[in-house]
Amino acid sequence: MFKWLLLFAGAGLFYLWIKGKKQAKLDSENPIDLNKNKPKKVIDPEVMVQCQYCKLHLPESEALQHDSRFYCSKEHLQVLDSEGWIGNAHWCVSPNQDARPENISPDLAVIHHISLPPGEFKNQTSSHHIVHFFQNKLDPNGHPYFAEIANQKVSSHFLITRSGQLMQFVSTQNKAWHAGKSSFFGRDKCNDFSLGIELEGDGETPFEEVQYEALNNLIKKVAGAYPQLQFAGHSDIAPDRKTDPGKYFDWKKFQKETGISPDKLPFGLGS
Structure with a gap:
């Protein structure tokens, strides 16, 4: 009797071993997808x-x-878009602007210089004061000179800082308030038909090479959109009031590097 029990037990173990081998083979041929029941991301x-x-x-x-x-x-x-804005400029929209007269496009670019407080750029970065000035946000208590000018409403189309950064305040399609009382060969109110370009400087210090580079790049873009552009200094259109861009602005360098025809510099390269 005992022999039969051993025989049955052995047969049972052998059966289980055979069944396990078959299951292992099936598992290897059809691996279980552990991610099958996980929620998909x-x-x-x-x-x-x-x-x-x-x-x-x-x-x-x-x-x-x-x-x-x-x-x-x-x-x-890097180009001037259909709304008059340059993509790689830093846009700081000024409220000091209005529409140009009907059917008038800019055919004059006026070069200026500006520094707030005067000459401060020699000691530290101060271009943010110019931005505040053009946006009517200049703190009159920030400097004695600011108290004198804080209520003025002024803007320009472009500003090029001492580091060569290009900022834009007004679309080229609109009129910026940069020229004031002015005349260009018998045409008064130069704001109506001009672009204003400010270079950070004080008239007593040479401009930086990076400023000329930024100015040259800017001129190529706007001249492509306005091929009739002529160029003058603020002192050319308002000689009784203004001296900018001053004796340190190199008109010959400007003309040579931009390739502008001398005919488009009506006041001459010794402006």
Whole structure:
């Protein structure tokens, strides 16, 4: 009897061993997908943005970003758009602007210099005061000179800082308040038909090379949009009141590096 029990036990163990081998083979041929019953991760759609220049929609990861704006290419980042703004400029919109007279496009670019407080750029970065001035946010208590000018309403289309940074305050399609009482060969009110370009400086200090480089790049962009542009200093259109851009602005260097025809510098290279 005992022999039969051993025989049955052995047969049972052998059966279980054979069954285990078969199951192992099945498992190896059909592995269990441990992730089968896990909830699938939801992939959020990529944020789409619009090119400021051409209005093309594209994924944010593929766009070039400057300030809070997006562009589809370097070319579109660096040009003057259809609304009169340059993409790679830092936009600081000024309230001191209005519409040009009907059917008038700019055909004059006026070069200025500005420094707030006067000459302070020699000691520390001070271009933010110019930005505040053009936006009517200048603190009259910040400096004695500020108290004299804080209530003036002034702007320019562009500012080039001592570090060569380009800032834009007014669309080229609109009128900035930069020229004041002025006349260009018998045409008064130069704001109506001009662009104002401010270089950070005081008239007693040579301008920086990076400022000339930024100015040259700017001129290429605006001259492409306004091919009839002529160029003058503030002192040329308001000689009784103004001296800027001053004796340290190198008109010959400006003409040579931009390739502007001397005919478009009506006051001469010794302006």
